[in-house]
Amino acid sequence: MAYYVDEHIENTERVFPEPGRYGTLRYDMNENPEGLPAWFVEEVKAEITPEFLSIYPEPGRFLEKYAAYVGVRRDCVTATNGSDQAIRYLLQTFCGQGHDVVTVAPSFEMYWVNCNILGLHHVPVSYNDDLSFSMDNLLAAITPNTDVVVLLNPNNPVGDAFSREDVVAAVEAARAVDAVVIIDEAYHYFYPNTFIDLTQTYDNVIVLRTFSKLFSLAALRLGVIISNPEIIHYVNNARLTFDANALALLFAERILDHPEIIDELVATAVEGRQWAVDELAARGYETRRCEGNFIFVRPNRPAPEVAADLAARGVLVKSWNSGMLKDYLRISTGSKQAMEKLVDALLAVDVA
Numbered sequence: 001m002a003y004y005v006d007e008h009i010e011n012t013e014r015v016f017p018e019p020g021r022y023g024t025l026r027y028d029m030n031e032n033p034e035g036l037p038a039w040f041v042e043e044v045k046a047e048i049t050p051e052f053l054s055i056y057p058e059p060g061r062f063l064e065k066y067a068a069y070v071g072v073r074r075d076c077v078t079a080t081n082g083s084d085q086a087i088r089y090l091l092q093t094f095c096g097q098g099h100d101v102v103t104v105a106p107s108f109e110m111y112w113v114n115c116n117i118l119g120l121h122h123v124p125v126s127y128n129d130d131l132s133f134s135m136d137n138l139l140a141a142i143t144p145n146t147d148v149v150v151l152l153n154p155n156n157p158v159g160d161a162f163s164r165e166d167v168v169a170a171v172e173a174a175r176a177v178d179a180v181v182i183i184d185e186a187y188h189y190f191y192p193n194t195f196i197d198l199t200q201t202y203d204n205v206i207v208l209r210t211f212s213k214l215f216s217l218a219a220l221r222l223g224v225i226i227s228n229p230e231i232i233h234y235v236n237n238a239r240l241t242f243d244a245n246a247l248a249l250l251f252a253e254r255i256l257d258h259p260e261i262i263d264e265l266v267a268t269a270v271e272g273r274q275w276a277v278d279e280l281a282a283r284g285y286e287t288r289r290c291e292g293n294f295i296f297v298r299p300n301r302p303a304p305e306v307a308a309d310l311a312a313r314g315v316l317v318k319s320w321n322s323g324m325l326k327d328y329l330r331i332s333t334g335s336k337q338a339m340e341k342l343v344d345a346l347l348a349v350d351v352a
């Protein structure tokens, strides 16, 4: 049967995460390996009544609090079903068919996947072999055909952060060709700098945040777009009516009600990350401390083999078969206790 299939979707190749991760030790997808405090989850669960579940989601109360939390007006924020969906909305809204989306490379894969799905032209700007990044290369890739420039701050997977000077240079170069700049701050909190202020001083800047990383709500899917009211208005035009679900909005609102939980999550994550880097370095490993909730470690044996041996023991880490990161394991970080389990498992399988 010759039914119609959108040619871009037909030609998009997808690789979905392997299932079966429950009950494993998870250091592969930059989630919080341990999650939120159990008492907090129980307390919020008590608010979930049959009436609550019967009502379509209303994001307003959460957005009111979130806007105040990051210091912008309410009409400068909107919520999405994970920042994944924010990426789809933004590329759909602000990039014309066949126009350019300029991103750093390697980068979070959903940028190029969404370019493929939507028929946009992805222009990857590569990191250097030593994993440094030259902003001049990105500036040179911005042309009159560019509609969107994407910066990840800090970057995933490389883990470095941009200076304000470099980000402002990219924003101004994009503005000169009428392009918007997405600054993806999924890994904010593990690294304190933010560029949210630029959303209020430039009319082409959009910041993305997620509740999947520090806030430990990956299962619930909640992202936030922060920009100026005009950009938020266009994104709201593109939105599904009920995309961010009520459970996600409730949990996120309660996290904002408990700033002490946020402080504790940050302190625990930063301590665990530093402990892991120091411990692995003391064991003779080359490590790369990243600004997000992950680190790189160069194992003694080929990284994909070590990752497979760890997986056989129920310990999941990320490795690559090719490319500039192929010699490394990327290990998501968590509390010191979570990192002790990881180091024990690594030492057991990675015998030189």
Ligand SMILES: Cc1ncc(COP(=O)(O)O)c(C=O)c1O
Residues within 6 Å of the ligand: 029, 030, 081, 082, 083, 084, 085, 108, 152, 155, 156, 184, 186, 187, 209, 210, 211, 212, 218, 221, 222, 223
């Ligand atoms: C840089 C970056 N942006 C966005 C996301 C997507 O997060 P979410 O769970 O909100 O869709 C990720 C997830 O790993 C990420 O690394």
